[in-house]
Amino acid sequence: MAQSKTDYYYELIDSFLENRNKEAVLEKARTFASNLPEESITPEAIVNIHKAYFEQRSFSQQDVMESLDVLEVVIQSFGYNYSDYKRLVDRMEVHDKEMGLAASLQQTMLKTDIPQFDSIQIGVISVAAQRVSGDYFNLIDHKDGTMSFAVADVIGKGIPAALAMSMIKFGMDSYGHSQLPNDGLKRLNRVVEKNVNQNMFVTMFYGLYEDLNHILYCSSAGHEPGYVFRAASDTFEEITVRGRVLGVSPNIRYDQQEIKIELNDMIIIFTDGVTEIRDESGHFIDKNYLLNFILKYKEMHPQDIVQLLYEDLLRLQETSKRDDLTILIIKRAQ
16 A cells, blocks of 8 residues: 555654754655645645644654754745745744643643542543643532533544633533533533534533432433443443534433442443554454453552553554543442
């Protein structure tokens, strides 16, 4: 299979940053660039590929600036002069500042404390593939024997996605105690529909755990299915509740499921960054792989389980193909 232009451009940058003979790499870049105008590839497309490269990985500011030598050579093939090139570079720098602002917004506005209960244990990990994550989770101890929790995935990036998640968090935090999930999603749907860009949607799993009777109330807005591990039988049950994503229509009602949680049972919620991981051969990881991994470590604290699972998935997945990833496990311990 022929190598894509994007993959080859990524290799050029890798080589340029790692190779001492930078002029040889730049000559390869000139050869690569000479055919681009004939293939209807625009300068804007090259800039976007360059930006995507650094959004997917972590590099120093010096590496970013050095890489612009490769971009300059490629852009020159389109007949651009220095002022045109400088405008493209300036656009990249503005984008970089916007991404930094969005990341800062997430860190300050979306921070969530893990509630402490005697009867349940909680493990959660949420890792962004780029500087700004499209994933979100929230846990709220209502101080009345109930805990609300949500795992969401915003279909969108950058500052708009960070602001959308901030509105969702504010909406959840301001509803008061014991907000039933179907009502919570109905209200959040109105927030998203009215205040978020029309091209941005949100999937969410919304749960309420009642500590007194050990009952899980849950609803879903187009999110990945959750699971309940049954300790008595060492089996997993898929949570079947379904619903439309947030932000599509203002008048949506959400179904709600009620599930009894027994001793040592676990509630397991993922985002699609987990369920749509591809291995080195390009195949999707089967959901049974994830569930069997959890089964293997079922005796451990949920935080240890999610950490081990995350580290295992990192080994399986190609760095360039990583997506935002969130895993939440709630275990009844008493």
